[in-house]
Amino acid sequence: xxxxxxxxxxxxxxxxxxxxxxxxxxxxxxxxxxxxxxxxxxxxxxxxxxxxxxxxxxxxxxxxxxxxxxxxxxxxxxxxxxxxxxxxxxxxxxxxxxxxxxxxxxxxxxxxxxxxxx
Amino acid sequence: xxxxxxxxxxxxxxxxxxxxxxxxxxxxxxxxxxxxxxxxxxxxxxxxxxxxxxxxxxxxxxxxxxxxxxxxxxxxxxxxxxxxxxxxxxxxxxxxxxxxxxxxxxxxxxx
Numbered sequence: 001x002x003x004x005x006x007x008x009x010x011x012x013x014x015x016x017x018x019x020x021x022x023x024x025x026x027x028x029x030x031x032x033x034x035x036x037x038x039x040x041x042x043x044x045x046x047x048x049x050x051x052x053x054x055x056x057x058x059x060x061x062x063x064x065x066x067x068x069x070x071x072x073x074x075x076x077x078x079x080x081x082x083x084x085x086x087x088x089x090x091x092x093x094x095x096x097x098x099x100x101x102x103x104x105x106x107x108x109x110x111x112x113x114x115x116x117x118x
Numbered sequence: 119x120x121x122x123x124x125x126x127x128x129x130x131x132x133x134x135x136x137x138x139x140x141x142x143x144x145x146x147x148x149x150x151x152x153x154x155x156x157x158x159x160x161x162x163x164x165x166x167x168x169x170x171x172x173x174x175x176x177x178x179x180x181x182x183x184x185x186x187x188x189x190x191x192x193x194x195x196x197x198x199x200x201x202x203x204x205x206x207x208x209x210x211x212x213x214x215x216x217x218x219x220x221x222x223x224x225x226x227x228x229x
Contacts, residue, residue: 035219042206042221043161058216090160105210106151107217109160 003027006091006110014118019078021113023091031094032074033107034058034066036087043090049074081117089113122150122207122220130226137194139223141207142187148210150183151217152192155204164192164205169212197227 004025013019023032034046035058045058047066055066063085065077078085092107125140141150149168153161167174167183167190174181180193194201204222211218 040221043219045216045218048216092161105149105217106163106166107153107161107208108163109153111160112158 004091004093004108004110006089006113008113009111010114012116012118013081015082016080019081019115021076021078021089021091021115023074023076023110025072025074025091025093025108027093027095027108028071029093029095029108030071031096031105032068033092033094034064034074034076035090035092036060036085037090037112038087046076046089078115081115083117085115086117087115089115122209122218124205124207124220124223126223127221128224128226130228131197133197133199133227133229135197135227137197137201137225137227139192139205139225141190141192141220143190143207143209144188146212147185148212150181150190151208151210152179152181152190153206153208153219155206155222157203161206194225197225199227199229201225202227 007022033048035043037043044060049055049068052071068074090112091110094105094107122141122143151166152164155161165176165181167181178195183190204224206219206222208217208219
């Protein structure tokens with residue numbers, strides 16, 4: 001089915017372990033984003049990507065690594081998970097940043113991954 | 119830091135009433151967007167208003183933008199129980215490339 005999917009939906013891990021959250025979109029959108037959502041902070045941008053092999057830091061990138069070898073996939077890795085990384089993680093995609101050549105920067109979100117680090 | 123701040127943080131109304139949420143932001147913007155998030159779900163885009171627009175409608179939604187006051191409002195008319203959700207404004211700063219979300223308004227529509 002077309003859209004944006006995330007896996008796993010729920011994950012429990014331990015401090016110090018490596019965890020990878022997957023994101024896949026079927027629209028061939030150029031831009032993809034990772035956010036974390038915490039009470040009192042709203043959504044905060046972790047990393048984003050403008051195209052395959054192009055990534056850039058957001059507001060809270062420390063402790064996270066991303067890659068984008070294919071347009072449709074944008075995995076997020078926590079190299080050594082910490083309790084402060086317990087959160088709900090959302091992946092999103094958009095055609096563009098700003099409205100360029102008729103394209104919109106409306107973002108389409110996945111269902112989220114609830115990560116608990118013990 | 120948050121660019122957009124929604125007000126109120128929480129709102130409870132009866133079905134059929136109108137709901138108004140406000141968003142204030144700090145810097146000049148390219149556009150402002152409103153999103154809805156149902157419990158346990160991802161955000162869903164509702165409406166986008168450009169910096170040179172003052173009002174926009176979509177179904178039961180009405181969005182206004184006052185760039186002189188750096189504020190926007192979202193009005194949901196004739197609310198339904200299904201409108202119960204959190205509503206977020208998001209701003210794209212002028213010249214910037216990062217959409218920044220506020221902390222949201224939790225709307226509860228009671229039968």
